[in-house]
Amino acid sequence: MALLARTARKALLETRASLPPTCLLPLRAHITTQSHTLETGNVPDPLIQSGQRVSSDLKDKTASRTLSPRAPTPSTPSSPNARLDVVSKQITPSIRNLLPLLHSQPSHYMTLHIHGRPYLLTRGDTLRLPFLMPHVKPGDVLRLNRATHIGSRDYTLKAPEPIKGTADHGKKVFYLDERLFTVRARVVGIDTEPMRVEEKTKRRQRHTKHVYSKMRFTVLKISELEVKSLQEYEEVLKGEGEGEGQATEA
Amino acid sequence: MSYFRITLMRSGIGMPQKTQGVLKALGLKKRMTTVYHPVTQSVAGQIMRIKELVDVKEVKRALTPAEQKAARRPAPGYYVESRAAQAMKDWE
Numbered sequence: 532m533a534l535l536a537r538t539a540r541k542a543l544l545e546t547r548a549s550l551p552p553t554c555l556l557p558l559r560a561h562i563t564t565q566s567h568t569l570e571t572g573n574v575p576d577p578l579i580q581s582g583q584r585v586s587s588d589l590k591d592k593t594a595s596r597t598l599s600p601r602a603p604t605p606s607t608p609s610s611p612n613a614r615l616d617v618v619s620k621q622i623t624p625s626i627r628n629l630l631p632l633l634h635s636q637p638s639h640y641m642t643l644h645i646h647g648r649p650y651l652l653t654r655g656d657t658l659r660l661p662f663l664m665p666h667v668k669p670g671d672v673l674r675l676n677r678a679t680h681i682g683s684r685d686y687t688l689k690a691p692e693p694i695k696g697t698a699d700h701g702k703k704v705f706y707l708d709e710r711l712f713t714v715r716a717r718v719v720g721i722d723t724e725p726m727r728v729e730e731k732t733k734r735r736q737r738h739t740k741h742v743y744s745k746m747r748f749t750v751l752k753i754s755e756l757e758v759k760s761l762q763e764y765e766e767v768l769k770g771e772g773e774g775e776g777q778a779t780e781a
Numbered sequence: 782m783s784y785f786r787i788t789l790m791r792s793g794i795g796m797p798q799k800t801q802g803v804l805k806a807l808g809l810k811k812r813m814t815t816v817y818h819p820v821t822q823s824v825a826g827q828i829m830r831i832k833e834l835v836d837v838k839e840v841k842r843a844l845t846p847a848e849q850k851a852a853r854r855p856a857p858g859y860y861v862e863s864r865a866a867q868a869m870k871d872w873e
Contacts, residue, residue: 610815610844611788613852647855670865677858698836701852715862
């Protein structure tokens with residue numbers, strides 16, 4: 532048995548020796564069990580240098596889930612259909628010059644905004660709102676504090692025109708300073724409309740359904756509509772300025 | 782973490798079914814709806830498919846639908862100065 536094994540080994544050695552060196556063998560397709568993975572060892576250099584290769588920079592970028600530092604910083608969220616109400620706080624030269632003239636004329640009108648809708652009102656007007664105002668009862672006194680126009684016979688103080696919303700910023704609506712005027716409205720009552728009857732019909736049916744509805748509306752009466760004089764307005768501004776100063780000190 | 786703010790500026794009506802499917806997947810139902818999605822590759826790829834229809838901006842924080850609604854709402858423009866019931870009580 533041992534002898535047989537030795538002869539077999541010898542035979543193997545002989546066959547290996549008899550083969551010519553590999554470089555002289557005819558060119559043939561290699562059939563190997565070795566896998567051709569994309570290791571740097573067996574991938575040619577030009578392929579590594581090509582655009583297909585994923586650089587370490589790109590890997591970092593995709594891993595970090597944020598954009599490159601050169602990209603503009605993400606802004607604070609504001610949707611294009613958002614709305615920003617801007618109430619002016621400063622006294623402008625035109626207010627300083629023309630408010631005395633506006634104030635000197637007797638009766639005034641204002642464009643007052645309730646829930647963003649404008650109502651042109653003067654003192655003593657009765658306003659039937661197109662909705663039922665919640666949580667108010669007849670006799671309650673409301674202060675209206677959003678106005679865009681204050682006018683008299685010859686002069687009008689206007690707030691700037693509203694700016695339309697774009698992709699970068701929402702709509703901006705400008706209002707006059709609420710310390711320029713005092714408007715009080717009393718809730719007078721609740722108005723109702725006549726009963727509405729809507730006929731609902733279906734095809735090929737003799738039956739007609741009637742739907743009844745009756746809307747209710749709050750009625751306001753403007754009891755006070757006053758424009759402050761320049762002196763009063765400046766005093767208010769000064770008082771608030773002092774108050775703010777104290778607040779910051781304390 | 783930053784977010785994509787995606788607003789549908791043009792309707793998907795008349796677009797191929799695949800495009801409309803992308804709109805549905807992103808939650809864009811009708812024009813001018815705004816949705817927020819985290820900045821990821823998959824969302825970026827979805828945006829690329831509908832880039833002609835939407836406006837995209839990268840923002841720091843996603844707004845909830847409630848916050849979006851509050852941002853659209855105008856100021857009431859009034860406040861109750863005195864209640865009639867309280868005034869009667871004081872007078873008596």
